[in-house]
Amino acid sequence: MPKPRFAVLGAGSIGCHLGGHLVAAGYDVTFIGRSGAMDVLRERGLTLSTSARPPVHLTPDRLTLATGPEAAAGADFVLVTVKTAGTGAAAEDLAPHLAPGAVAVSFQNGLHNPATLRAALPGHTVLAGMVPYNVVQTEPGTVHQGMPGRLMTEPDDTLFAALREAGLAVEPRTDMSEVQHAKLLMNLNNAVNALSGLPLRDQLGQRAYRRCLALCQREALAAYRAAGITPARLGPTAPAVTPYVLGLPDAFFRRVAAATLRMDAHARSSMWEDLQRGRRTEIESLQGEIVALAAAHGRTAPANARLVELVHQAESAPRTWSGPHLYAELHAAR
Ligand SMILES: NC(=O)C1=CN([C@@H]2O[C@H](COP(=O)(O)OP(=O)(O)OC[C@H]3O[C@@H](n4cnc5c(N)ncnc54)[C@H](OP(=O)(O)O)[C@@H]3O)[C@@H](O)[C@H]2O)C=CC1
Ligand SMILES: CC(C)(CO)C(=O)C(=O)O
Known part of the structure; x- marks a missing residue:
């Protein structure tokens, strides 16, 4: 053939x-x-x-x-x-x-x-x-x-x-919708990574950035529950448990998430690459989806909504955020 x-x-x-x-x-x-x-x-x-x-x-x-x-x-x-x-x-x-x-x-x-x-x-x-x-x-x-x-x-x-x-x-896979919803949970880190300006390994190594992602994932999981969506389990941790794992102190996280952290120093989110090259980002189809899904079910997703704003700001005026500063910003939006 x-x-x-x-x-x-x-x-x-x-x-x-x-x-x-x-x-x-x-x-x-x-x-x-x-x-x-x-x-x-x-x-x-x-x-x-x-x-x-x-x-x-x-x-x-x-x-x-x-x-x-x-x-x-x-x-x-x-x-x-x-x-x-x-x-x-x-x-x-x-x-x-x-x-x-x-x-x-x-x-x-x-x-x-x-x-x-x-x-x-x-x-x-x-x-x-x-x-x-x-x-x-x-x-x-x-x-x-x-x-x-x-x-x-x-x-x-x-x-x-x-x-x-x-x-x-x-x-x-015959459950690609569930796979895509699980991938979206991972991709909520794209904005955090892009705003950190750091390689993924360094950004995910810092608890304050991981807590930003955990805030976004908790809102997403609540919106999924309201919509009757069950994301696929793609890694060692069930999607519902991941926000807790993300909140662990750095040394524990490194041990529990060793497989997730198997990446080299070049690895960055695609959104970081978009910001670097002055391109429009995919934020509306990542955090924006969670904000829309939450709204469709009478809920809010304020951390995700704030990240949509911050990424749009960064598209026109690049800036980087430290982990504690970004976490304070997202926490205050709630
Ligand atoms: N990069 C990554 O690590 C990962 C990316 N993804 C996903 O994969 C997808 C692609 O991402 P990525 O490869 O990073 O994106 P890139 O921006 O690197 O590649 C897309 C390319 O397609 C060009 N393009 C857009 N429209 C057309 C068209 N009509 N005809 C010809 N060329 C066109 C773009 O040009 P222009 O910019 O001028 O529009 C750009 O050069 C995205 O959805 C991303 O989220 C998924 C997992 C990992
Ligand atoms: C693989 C991953 C999650 C890396 O951040 C990605 O999908 C992206 O960068 O868009």
């Missing part, structure tokens, strides 16, 4: 990471991204790095680079890796070019990307996926995976065989 062909729609950190691994394993991948980003790849090629293994460099001649959605016409699978706010527009642009039978896979954060894709791509299968680990562009043309982890998506034998051949660990 011929190998499936791939397109990556939104060739940034995650798109280059996934697509690059597939290219390295001999798959035909078309990277669709902004012209500036594609120029960098055309000049430098793509380097896939992680502290676990020596880097893999893909020379420019191994990369198929494009800037428009028509380049996805030959793909059997389109991996969608644009930021959440761009999904609707990207999917509408893609729709007229997608081959019959082509499958779109969302590897994005947030809750609604698969539904947005399904609405824009009628007649096509859309799979929800999830990336549990951090990928950051450490220099132009280099994407670095800062922690281990297994991708999750709805089952598809052809997709899974390709991802696994590309060395990407992947777990089939």
